[in-house]
Amino acid sequence: MLRSLLPFSLLLLTTGCGDAPAAAANAGTPSAPAAGIGPTIYVALDEQFSRPLLDRFAKELQLDLTQRHDTEASKTVGLVSALTEERGNPRASVFWCNEIAQVAKLAQMGILAPYDSPAAADVPAQWKDPEHRWTGFAARARILIVNTTLLPDPASWPRSYKDLVDPKWKGRCAVAKPVRGTTLTHFAALRHVLGEAAFDAFVDGMFANDVKFLGGNGATMRAVRDGQLPWAFTDTDDYHVAMKNGHQVACVFPDQEEGGLGTMLIPNAVGLVAGGPDQAGAKKLIDAILGRETEALLAAADSAQIPLRSGIPGPKDPAIKGLGAFRAMVWDFAKVGMDLNRCDAAFNKRWHE
């Protein structure tokens, strides 16, 4: 029996070994293209949203594109670490990040090179680096997700980040640990906007109020979606997929009152990596990513991102407001980016990560 199996096994193995890279290349997997031929993009936007778009761009532009996506475990921080480590010998040509402060930080470290993409001509200046090292587009908002079964009356819904420290919600609300992802950026920005003393008091208040600090925005969304908690902080994309899947959830853009802090917007940003492979191909790719169509597609997709340019249709879900329809929190990407490492270290200590 074994003799009869051996040739079959060897044949299987031989074909397996010989054709594997080719098969992977045909399948468009990130590791497939031969090294050094085309550009390489590091992508922090969720893979299921970004990969189809990038596959399409690569085909249209005839680029031999290598994609490397982040993982849920490491989030954006993993790719930022890789880019920082590789700065002497860059392997990425383009960085597409869904946390603009991280990109601003990399720009200040000299890891990104200037490129004034013609496709970004109509992106408002506030979303672009004055030195053209990065350009913002398609944003997510930091919102409150509310379980409408537990809180059927909209009048009872939380309205502000301050509700996290309101004794009324003691032990009944959640936010992700601010050690990675958009929550790290959010809390770093809050520290800047509120000032260190007020921010520290706010953090102490959250601990005193028994806020549930969970592993990520997905976890906070699930806790609310599944009825374990009445509300939590999360991102619009997490809320949107839960809502689209038919769960009883609503979305609150927080801090909209007169004089309020406003809702935080976290745009995507794309930048050219200095000295990365195939700079010409990389620039073509950046032009494609910054096209108006990309923002429209990201708004229409499950991620429901908010376009930053006027005239582009926003998400179909009316709960996700378009730019100008709500008070946006004002925060300085560059300053927060500069302070991100310090905040990261401090938050990791505070949250015992």
Next chain:
Amino acid sequence: MNAPARIDFATRAPLWAALAFMAVFVFVPLLQLAGQTLWSPSGFTLEAWSQLAGDVTLLKQLGATLQLGLAATLLSLLLGGGHAWLTIGRDLPAAALLAPLGIAPLVLPPIFVAMGFAEVFPADGFWPCALLLGTAHAPFVAVLAVRGLRAVDGRAYEAALLLRGRGRAEGWLLRAIAPELLAGCLLAFLFTIADHGVPEFLTVKGKTWHTYAEGIFGRWTRRATGTTFAELQSPIVAALPFIAALGCLLWAALRLRAQAPDRGVVRPLPLRPLGAFRWPALLLPIAYLGAGVVLPLVVLGRWVLGSAQKREPMSLDYAQQSFAKAIDQGLPDLLHSVWLALAVAAMVVLLALPLARGAARRWPLLDLLAALPAALPAILLGIALIRAFHDGPVLRQFGERFDQSWAFAACAYAARFLPFAALTLSSLARRQSLAAEEAGRFVPRAPFVRALRLHLQPLLPAAWSAWVLTFVLALRELDLAVVLPAANATAVRRLANAVHFQHEDWSGVIALLLLSIALLVPLLPSLLAGRKLTSLS
């Protein structure tokens, strides 16, 4: 004078090649990783070592990991050992059918078991985590216990029964299979404490405490963003004695298994009546297989039918949509996984054969060396490999982008799974007849032909088992897939990510396809040659 030297070289070349592979993909990366704990950007320092004692977070993670390992292993012993105990030589209803199914949960990646548990129970606490990891790793105990029970001579049991009564005979039987049980428990313990994917998945689901492997990965991802040299290195410092201890444990486990007495021709155990417990005893195999196989499969099946969304009821129409999405979104990853697993299994067997022969015939210490990668958390092995091939002064000569290539991923996987094949094969090689080999030296054939016909032939059944085991383990590997860029495109890694973003529908399809492939390969001998299913266990 030169001819014997040439012959000797030709015979030993495969062993040297295997040792070179281990040096390049295991020892040098680990030594470099250890060395880096002593070299900060400003030179030699013991800072990372001295910080270890005061690193409360790390010590907590180590404590939690050990507790989790012990609890999960205890559950593995109860479920896997209990399954074997009740289905071999017992009058349990459907025992003949249930016995070979003891290995079935091994085919399911632990992350799938976790997905199943998390869907039904709140899985963020300590005991749910221990229960699901204990279930996922119980097949190690089950399979080895079955082997132990089959190796016991029924005549000896009958003698004990006649002389000392049922209770003492059962005690004697338990002692007789103790080496196999212990070996299975140690394997379950190692796999549990080394696991990163499942604890991380549960963290994203709401778990608020962390394991040691999570700590290593968490700090590594922040290596260039807000962590100090000492903070980054201290988990690795802690890992070094930990790994050494685990390596010794694994070696001991597999040696125990290998040294379990070869009792020659044995008569099977007599049918031992369960008496009044005959039907109630069925609960244990049902609970084990229910938690380890049925629950994950039902949850995955329900996902395919649309259970994760509330817009419309579950239906076959929805399943068709799920399938279409899976082809569009996940098929490339599935193909990538299969090619990778096929290549890895082939590499591992080719490398393990000379290592096993070397360990069995000349250098028993090779067993210990070969065991090392299995004692490491895969996350740490991945980090060591990336550092060595990315920054290492020697290994980066493989090429600037080798560490991002498909070949690198295959080599890393092979390094990870080599111990299981090498140690399995070496235990069999030790049982081969030395006299036959010595006689074979007088046959006037080339060394290669002699090796192929004389040495390889008796090892083929074990080589096939090792190939299958490696193939299945490579298909389900998540931790290396997360760390290595080239392995990011594997199906298990993609599924773990996709589920976070509520894409359960097409993820379920890919998971079920992956399981079908993982099942098909071990079943091939039975399907092609009509072997009984009992051969699986």
